[in-house]
Amino acid sequence: MRKLLWGCVALLAAFAVGGIALHRGETINAMWIVVAAVCIYALGYRFYSAWIAARVLTIDATRATPAVRLNNGRDFVPTHRWIVFGHHFAAIAGPGPLIGPTLAAQFGYLPGTLWILVGAVLGGCVQDMTVLFLSTRRDGRSLGQMARDELGPIGGYAAIVGTLVIMIILIAVLGLVVVNAMKHSPWATATVFATIPIAILIGLYLRNIRPGRVLEGSLIGLALLLLAVIGGGAINDHETLRVWFDWSGEPLAWFVIGYGFVAAVLPVWLLLAPRDYLSTFLKLGTVFLLAIAVVIMRPDIKMPAVTQFIDGTGPIFGGSLFPFVFITIACGAISGFHALVASGTTPKLIENERDVRLVGYGSMMLESSVAIMAMIAATLLDPGVYFAINSAPGVVGATAEAAVKTISSWGFPVTVEQMDQLARDMGETTLFARTGGAPSLAVGMASIFSSAFGSGMLAVWYHFAIMFEAVFILTTLDAGTRVGRFMLQDALGHVWKPLGQTSWYPSVLISSALIVAGWGYFLYIGVVDPNGGINILWPLFGIANQLLAGIALCIATGILVKQGKLRFAWVTGLPLVWIAIVTTTATWEKLVSDDPRVGFLAAAKQLAAQLAAGTLPEAQAAVAPQLIFNQRLDAVLAVVLTAILWIVIADTARVSWRVIRGLPVLPSSEAPAVRIAAQAR
Amino acid sequence: MKERSFKALGATLWRALRALTQEDAYERYLRHHFSAHAGTAPLTRREFYLREQERKWSGISRCC
Numbered sequence: 001m002r003k004l005l006w007g008c009v010a011l012l013a014a015f016a017v018g019g020i021a022l023h024r025g026e027t028i029n030a031m032w033i034v035v036a037a038v039c040i041y042a043l044g045y046r047f048y049s050a051w052i053a054a055r056v057l058t059i060d061a062t063r064a065t066p067a068v069r070l071n072n073g074r075d076f077v078p079t080h081r082w083i084v085f086g087h088h089f090a091a092i093a094g095p096g097p098l099i100g101p102t103l104a105a106q107f108g109y110l111p112g113t114l115w116i117l118v119g120a121v122l123g124g125c126v127q128d129m130t131v132l133f134l135s136t137r138r139d140g141r142s143l144g145q146m147a148r149d150e151l152g153p154i155g156g157y158a159a160i161v162g163t164l165v166i167m168i169i170l171i172a173v174l175g176l177v178v179v180n181a182m183k184h185s186p187w188a189t190a191t192v193f194a195t196i197p198i199a200i201l202i203g204l205y206l207r208n209i210r211p212g213r214v215l216e217g218s219l220i221g222l223a224l225l226l227l228a229v230i231g232g233g234a235i236n237d238h239e240t241l242r243v244w245f246d247w248s249g250e251p252l253a254w255f256v257i258g259y260g261f262v263a264a265v266l267p268v269w270l271l272l273a274p275r276d277y278l279s280t281f282l283k284l285g286t287v288f289l290l291a292i293a294v295v296i297m298r299p300d301i302k303m304p305a306v307t308q309f310i311d312g313t314g315p316i317f318g319g320s321l322f323p324f325v326f327i328t329i330a331c332g333a334i335s336g337f338h339a340l341v342a343s344g345t346t347p348k349l350i351e352n353e354r355d356v357r358l359v360g361y362g363s364m365m366l367e368s369s370v371a372i373m374a375m376i377a378a379t380l381l382d383p384g385v386y387f388a389i390n391s392a393p394g395v396v397g398a399t400a401e402a403a404v405k406t407i408s409s410w411g412f413p414v415t416v417e418q419m420d421q422l423a424r425d426m427g428e429t430t431l432f433a434r435t436g437g438a439p440s441l442a443v444g445m446a447s448i449f450s451s452a453f454g455s456g457m458l459a460v461w462y463h464f465a466i467m468f469e470a471v472f473i474l475t476t477l478d479a480g481t482r483v484g485r486f487m488l489q490d491a492l493g494h495v496w497k498p499l500g501q502t503s504w505y506p507s508v509l510i511s512s513a514l515i516v517a518g519w520g521y522f523l524y525i526g527v528v529d530p531n532g533g534i535n536i537l538w539p540l541f542g543i544a545n546q547l548l549a550g551i552a553l554c555i556a557t558g559i560l561v562k563q564g565k566l567r568f569a570w571v572t573g574l575p576l577v578w579i580a581i582v583t584t585t586a587t588w589e590k591l592v593s594d595d596p597r598v599g600f601l602a603a604a605k606q607l608a609a610q611l612a613a614g615t616l617p618e619a620q621a622a623v624a625p626q627l628i629f630n631q632r633l634d635a636v637l638a639v640v641l642t643a644i645l646w647i648v649i650a651d652t653a654r655v656s657w658r659v660i661r662g663l664p665v666l667p668s669s670e671a672p673a674v675r676i677a678a679q680a681r
Numbered sequence: 682m683k684e685r686s687f688k689a690l691g692a693t694l695w696r697a698l699r700a701l702t703q704e705d706a707y708e709r710y711l712r713h714h715f716s717a718h719a720g721t722a723p724l725t726r727r728e729f730y731l732r733e734q735e736r737k738w739s740g741i742s743r744c745c
Contacts (some may be wrong), residue, residue: 341742
């Protein structure tokens with residue numbers, strides 16, 4: 001009976017995937033994608049993850065987890081598996097899976113969707129579950145520590161450098177997304193600004209008025225945030241007030257940079273912690289609401305399955321389908337960053353090794369389904385509208401008329417009137433060239449929400465979605481700067497002892513300033529770049545994130561080999577090979593491509609030639625030297641990242657080779673087994 | 682009978698919500714404290730909250 005049921009699920013999956021792959025009509029219903037996704041996740045979880053748990057990792061329900069052995073009532077606490085699942089999902093889900101698919105939709109709905117599904121089931125979920133398991137067996141040690149313990153110092157240093165670089169690029173690109181969403185939008189700017197005092201208010205409430213009453217504090221905060229969305233609308237309608245919040249990109253970038261610095265040196269209880277509670281609530285609530293709305297509304301996907309931009313001429317970012325779809329969608333398919341969360345915090349909560357499957361594999365499946373929803377939200381827009389929102393003026397032309405003409409000539413008809421009407425509906429002055437993914441996602445979410453839960457509220461839903469993304473992003477920005485600061489302080493402590501003291505204020509200020517300067521630089525360049533900055537920064541972020549995934553998979557593969565499980569090493573080895581191929585090809589193209597929209601060096605050369613010939617408009621000529629330097633810096637950065645990956649791969653190969661030849665290697669760092677009685681479930 | 686099972690379900694959901702939001706962290710700490718370190722004074726609710734926030738945010742606890 002069971003077998004029959006799963007047979008039906010498999011058939012349904014094949015039918016739905018076949019349907020979305022072979023469909024060649026004007027539109028296709030989003031339910032095809034939803035059904036395909038649900039069936040594939042179910043099969044992956046039921047069979048692949050169970051097999052990995054039983055045969056590859058050999059999960060042992062009678063072995064006490066660190067939470068049980070080291071229970072201290074604080075970070076080591078045995079916790080029910082669904083609660084750990086919730087915590088872990090809240091920790092791994094950020095703005096990444098919302099933005100990547102939105103950008104990758106330029107290739108059509110099919111390539112991104114298939115990569116999200118296959119990448120997650122065979123790559124991302126496997127990585128998360130394996131790293132979670134390995135860290136649980138090692139008392140919750142971090143990825144960097146595991147690399148050092150199991151492979152040697154090279155792997156350890158590579159993991160630390162990789163983490164620092166990815167953090168800086170990530171914060172810069174997310175900062176750019178927020179800036180682009182607030183640019184000349186008084187409503188969005190006012191709402192996002194309002195989230196800061198609201199978070200501080202809740203911080204004070206949770207510290208002074210009702211210490212630690214997180215639930216009620218968050219509910220009050222949520223109510224205030226919703227008021228802020230509506231209040232932003234009132235400001236937008238007010239003639240003098242709206243001018244105060246109508247800013248261009250550059251001052252907003254400076255604001256985000258200044259905010260990042262202040263937030264990172266303030267005590268955590270004041271701003272970071274309360275905002276994180278709010279963003280977690282918003283995140284879970286919105287994801288849940290979006291899933292319901294998609295099922296109620298069952299929207300039609302208007303984007304073609306595959307667009308002509310697979311040849312590399314895409315307006316949102318340059319580069320062909322292979323390898324760039326795999327770089328653009330990292331979170332949602334496979335994200336190395338998850339390995340940092342899966343090692344450290346979560347393993348200390350795991351009650352029984354059996355829970356690793358639900359928490360590791362299951363949370364990533366849910367994150368992947370968020371990416372699928374983002375893909376649906378992006379592709380249900382008229383393709384012409386989608387491209388008009390997401391294309392930078394440097395690509396499609398600076399005026400509305402020029403942009404409409406260029407985009408219509410690609411076969412995606414759109415008119416100025418249509419865009420103006422849409423902007424009015426959303427409470428914005430314009431939606432042209434709102435790059436970064438957030439505005440187009442917000443338009444998509446607003447249309448889903450308003451048609452599922454009553455129309456007429458488009459503008460409110462739009463700004464709710466923008467606020468939702470901004471709250472996430474500001475949390476990542478603040479938490480990321482703080483983590484970067486700790487890592488930097490750790491390194492600086494080797495140079496001069498006092499700098500290593502995490503609570504010594506001069507050291508806090510210096511190291512925070514250095515980290516903020518790092519991402520602030522990339523953010524600023526991204527804002528002044530007429531090609532929109534996303535075109536440069538997002539692929540770089542993708543490469544950095546995949547690099548981290550590569551390192552995590554190397555550690556996992558190395559440990560499997562050391563445990564004498566060479567014949568199962570392909571479970572993490574194959575995703576590793578794919579990640580290595582994809583990042584290396586992408587870096588190569590970013591380096592040597594003659595197309596200035598793809599190659600960093602080609603772009604630098606083109607710009608230098610234009611500057612020398614004096615053909616650039618004055619405003620662009622002023623920033624051209626910075627842009628040229630930045631393109632060259634990006635080229636160096638991409639090479640360094642890929643080199644780090646290959647060094648770790650070589651190190652893993654060295655360790656594996658020694659194991660196979662029977663030569664001595666570092667001993668296993670697994671904590672000794674302590675037996676408990678296995679409980680039936 | 683039916684009413685009781687509804688109540689039980691409600692209580693379970695409430696407990697889950699409190700655990701998910703970590704609203705119950707202090708009670709959990711107290712339970713642990715009294716069983717493992719009986720005889721010593723536990724942290725106050727506020728001290729515990731502030732210390733936990735500091736710990737939580739000194740590592741990587743949020744992702745992209």
